[in-house]
Amino acid sequence: MLKITNLVKRYGSGEPVLKDLDLTIEGESVTSIIGSSGAGKSTLLRCINRLVEPTSGSINLNGTELTELRGRQLRAARRKIGMVFQGFNLVDRLTVMENVQSGRLGYISTWAAITRRYPKEDIRRAFELMERVGIAHYADTRADALSGGERQRVGVVRALMQQPEILLADEPTASLDPKTSEQIMGLLRDLAGELKLPVMINIHNVTEAKQYTDRIVGMRYGRIIFDDVPDKLDQEAMDRIYSGSPAADRADEWKAAS
Numbered sequence: 001m002l003k004i005t006n007l008v009k010r011y012g013s014g015e016p017v018l019k020d021l022d023l024t025i026e027g028e029s030v031t032s033i034i035g036s037s038g039a040g041k042s043t044l045l046r047c048i049n050r051l052v053e054p055t056s057g058s059i060n061l062n063g064t065e066l067t068e069l070r071g072r073q074l075r076a077a078r079r080k081i082g083m084v085f086q087g088f089n090l091v092d093r094l095t096v097m098e099n100v101q102s103g104r105l106g107y108i109s110t111w112a113a114i115t116r117r118y119p120k121e122d123i124r125r126a127f128e129l130m131e132r133v134g135i136a137h138y139a140d141t142r143a144d145a146l147s148g149g150e151r152q153r154v155g156v157v158r159a160l161m162q163q164p165e166i167l168l169a170d171e172p173t174a175s176l177d178p179k180t181s182e183q184i185m186g187l188l189r190d191l192a193g194e195l196k197l198p199v200m201i202n203i204h205n206v207t208e209a210k211q212y213t214d215r216i217v218g219m220r221y222g223r224i225i226f227d228d229v230p231d232k233l234d235q236e237a238m239d240r241i242y243s244g245s246p247a248a249d250r251a252d253e254w255k256a257a258s
């Protein structure tokens with residue numbers, strides 16, 4: 001279970017971009033995070049894997065308080081958090097297998113990684129996952145020879161090679177055409193069920209969020225203002241999430257405080 005409590009993130013001395021945020025993610029559900037640009041969706045995801053340092057609050061993953069970890073403990077905890085990126089973040093000149101095995105870095109010795117002597121079990125697991133997502137025949141192909149959808153499948157397998165306890169996806173389909181985008185969303189939904197893995201997806205495409213995820217969390221200016229099943233995301237809720245601008249919210253808060 002991921003339990004976020006009173007999470008605050010402030011970049012420098014500016015206004016907080018996450019304001020006392022509470023969120024619990026359980027089970028093998030797929031949760032989408034929606035909201036206008038600047039609402040704080042990426043910051044939230046990046047606080048969870050500590051790519052961004054939270055200002056205060058608690059982020060607890062299956063009993064481990066992530067905000068308190070440093071050094072080796074932090075690296076170990078990060079392995080439990082799979083991340084899928086909008087731009088795939090593959091190493092173009094490496095093969096699909098090499099990219100996929102980079103998900104095992106931190107588990108295997110540096111020497112084994114440099115010499116590409118992957119443990120047999122890691123190779124077996126890689127092929128199993130690559131078969132599952134339909135890219136096993138590309139194992140020895142350079143990553144830059146693949147299409148966007150195929151590259152994102154590599155990104156998904158690399159994240160799963162970490163044997164994560166949660167999978168975070170930051171706009172995983174934003175660089176893909178509509179059909180491929182739906183395939184990747186379907187894949188993430190199916191894998192969540194098959195691997196009993198909670199998945200959190202930042203996404204701008206509300207239609208896909210409604211179709212492929214179990215729960216929608218709507219953010220507006222650093223706060224969660226909607227959290228329910230997709231059917232409950234009606235026009236009124238959409239207006240609350242997307243109307244106006246962060247600047248208008250700031251002005252409202254200022255008025256309320258004065």
Ligand SMILES: Nc1ncnc2c1ncn2[C@@H]1O[C@H](COP(=O)(O)OP(=O)(O)OP(=O)(O)O)[C@@H](O)[C@H]1O
Nearest residue numbers: 011012017035036037038039040041042043044202
């Ligand atoms: N490294 C940073 N330094 C300073 N401010 C930042 C930094 N990263 C993000 N911000 C600010 O934090 C706010 C939230 O940004 P964030 O990227 O989390 O929003 P988002 O909802 O993911 O937006 P988008 O949908 O456009 O990706 C924005 O005002 C942004 O300018």
